[in-house]
Amino acid sequence: MPRFAANLSMLYPQHEFLDRFAAAAADGFEAVEFLFPYDYSANELKQRLSDNGLVQALFNAPPGDWAAGERGIATLPGREDxxxxxxxxxxxxxxxxxxxxxxxxxxxxxxxxxxxRHHGVYLQNLAYAADQAGKAGITVLLEPINTRDMPGFFLNRQDQAQAICKEVGATNLKVQFDCYHCQIVEGDLATTLRRDFDRIGHIQIAGVPDRHEPDQGEVNYPYLFELMDRLGYDGWVGCEYRPKGDTSTGLQWLRDWKAR
Known part of the structure; x- marks a missing residue:
């Protein structure tokens, strides 16, 4: 059975961020992910993880000026330093x-x-990131994002991201397979997951088209969960969706899946 991580940037919005760790643990999550940790000290976040028996699955590197609309700087010329x-x-x-x-x-x-020009900067920055991360045993992830939610984003397709990984050539550079984004841009989720499985470093889920719970909308997630098991995926599956109502109530999909 896939192992699920609560995305604390989206789930439990009724709680202050630091209180979401306890809420996730109370609902049975064993891991969490979120966008950015930098508003808090690393030790403060580590204490929340330890207090609630949680594993940190993932977070993002600094994205530039998020409040001003920037969505990453890895491809931006002049921002290399x-x-x-x-x-x-x-x-x-x-x-x-x-x-x-x-x-x-x-x-x-x-x-x-x-x-x-952006592509060239991207390759150089990713080579640096992969080299530095490799010394610490860390995998760097790229994520294609759909054109509806984030118009103008540099990466939109899984094959595009996979090609960039091959160009850089680092074994610890992989693609983040977000089922929500992939379904919107290209669909054919099962075939794409099979095709790229060896170079996928993390998986995320959400219902399509509204990014609510994964039992809402057009994607057959039970089928995909079974496929992940058949492929041997042993990483975390990030629940990166906006709850339609109360987060805990909306987790009935997870309780049903565990009871199968």
Whole structure:
């Protein structure tokens, strides 16, 4: 059975962020993930993990100015030093929190005519990140994001991200397979999961099209969960969705799956 991690950036919105760790543990989660840890000290977050018997599965490297609309800087020309210092900071947090996965957001592409230049910067930054992360036993993740939720994002398709990983050539550089984003952009989830399985480093789920619980919408998640088991996936599956109502009540899908 897949192992599920609560995404605390989305689940339990009725609680303050630091109180979401206890809420997730109370609902039976054994791991958590979230977007960014940097508003809190690493030791403070580690204490929340320890107090609630939780594993840190994943977080993102610094994305630039999130409040101003930036969604990653890994592809942005002229921001290389900022990216590298930010990634080094992410590794410092990972050393305390214990996660072996760090997601690097690519960033927005203002014009397709700039793609080649951004691509070159991306390869250089990813090579740096993979090299530094490799020394700590950490995998760097790339995530394609759909064009509806994040117009202009540099990465949109799984095959595009896989090709970039091959160009960089680092064994600890893998793709984050977000079923929600993949379904919106390209569909054919089971075939894509099978095709790319060896280079997938993390999986996330949400209902499509509204990004609510995974039992809402058009995707047959029980089928995909069984496929993950057949493929031998032993990583965490991040529950990165917006609860339609109360988070705990909405977890009936998980209780039903565990009872199978």
């Amino acid at each position: 900022e990216f590298r210092s930010g990634f080094d900071r992410a590794l410092e947090y990972a050393a305390v929190l214990g996660n072996t996965r760090v997601h690097v957001m690519a960033g927005l592409l203002a014009a397709q005519s700039d793609r080649a």
